[in-house]
Amino acid sequence: MTIEVNGKSLETDEEGYLADLNQWEPEVATMMAKADDTELSDAHWEVINFLREYYEEYQIAPAVRVLTKAIGKKLGKDKGNSKYLYELFPYGPAKQACKYAGLPKPTGCV
Amino acid sequence: MAMLHTVNKSPFERNSFDSCLSHAKAGSSILLFEDGIYAVVKGSSASGKIQKASGVSIYALGPDLKARGIGEDQIIGGVTVVDYGGFVDLVTRHDSVQSWL
Amino acid sequence: MSEIKKFLYVNRKAPYGTVYALESLEVVLIGAAFDQDVSLAFIDDGVFQLAKGQKTTDIGMKNFSPTYSALGDYEVKKIYVEKESLEERGLTPDNLLHLTYEDEDEDYAEKDSIQFVSRAELSDIMDQQDVVPSF
Known part of the structure; x- marks a missing residue:
């Protein structure tokens, strides 16, 4: 599978996770969210950026x-409760937000 | 006939290093790489054996030392640290290579 | 609620030569989701897993040593390192990563996770466990 971002075709796995996290750019998150009918707010970005820092x-x-x-x-x-995070990322905060974050x-996530 | 011996297993887990050291003749070289590099850590039981061996040149692969967090200040004197290019040079400089697996 | 069991993961291999170290770490992280009493022991070549300053760029493998610092977040608070294994390998506690956890009972004070124990002490610790997965 691939995802088209800024004219580039980036490889993903069968569940849509980016194959190479070094290819990530903010536009990747925007595109992935769009495919889920989600528009990213500052609150989403806060979590996405947090995850990228955690991974780093x-x-x-x-x-x-x-x-x-x-x-x-x-x-x-x-913000540190599952209600808040599930409202932002209804497909599961860890799964969905990690995907957007590349x-x-x-x-341990199944 | 100068021989290059290579050891890539930890000296604390296998006897490849011990056996290599006891078979290596004066004038030959031993290159330690992958988990083999742990043999050159200062103060370890393995490095004590190197210091007793005479006439054998000891080399260690730099990228493997770095990957494992073994700083050059942690290794015994008399060991030459080489990179991948140095590995190739060693192979070409010797008549034959024996890999101790 | 099922009864809480004591798990001690025993790590005995150097980090990059084989896949055991990374596999063990992943099992620990996954297992941390099941409220059990988890502790880790590093003995024999396993002590090399905790060496600080690992830089794997030149060997083209992933450096997973930063992940040990996340163990505190996963409620893994007891990490035993065997003194004799360190000494035999020419290492001192200063050569190892500094791992901590936050103690919820003491206003989240940061505490050391690593305890340096003797071989005899570790054999007692092993003896007190319900499950001892060894890698």
């Missing part, structure tokens, strides 16, 4: 429980 530091996409706790610590308690599917 630890080389893994965090499990949803870990993500929720870490978001709460970084962005405030009102990360692999979270370890």
Whole structure:
């Protein structure tokens, strides 16, 4: 599978996760969201950018429980709960947000 | 006949390194790479054996040291660190190569 | 609720020569989702997994050592490193990553995850476990 971004054709796996995270650019997230009928707000970007930073530091996409706790610590308690995150990413905060962020599917996510 | 011996297994897990060291003749060289590089860490039981061996030149592959977090300040004296190009040069400079798996 | 079991993952291999180290780490991260009492032991060549300053660009493999620092987020708070294994390999605690977790009972104070234990102490720790997966 591939996704067309800025005239380039980027490879993804069968579930739509980017094959090479170095090919990521913000436009990738926008395009993937569009395919899910979602328009990305600042609140979405906050989570996407957080995930990219988490990956940069630890080389893994965090499990949803870990993500929720870490978001709460970084962005405030009102955002560190699954209700808030599921409203932003109804397909599952870890799965969907990681996909938009160009990360692999979270370890331990089925 | 100068021989190049290569060892890519940890000296603490297999006896490849010990066996190589006891068979290597004076004038030959030993190149340590992959997990074999752990033999040159200062203060380790394996590096003590290298220091007792005489007449054998010891080389270690730099990229494998770096990958494993073994700094050049952590390795014993007398070891020459080489890159992949140096690996090739060693092979061409010797008459034959024996890989201790 | 099922009863909480004590798991000790024993790591005995160097990080890049074989796939055991990475596999073990992935199993630990996945297993962390099931509220169990998880601890890790690094013995024999396993102590090399925790060496700091790993840079794998030149060997073309993924450097997974930064992931050990995420173990605290996954509620893995007990990491045992065997002193004798370190010494035999010419390593000291200073050569290892500094791993921490946040203690929820003490206002999220940052605490060291790694405990340096002797071989005898580790054999007692092993003896107290319900499940001991070894890699």
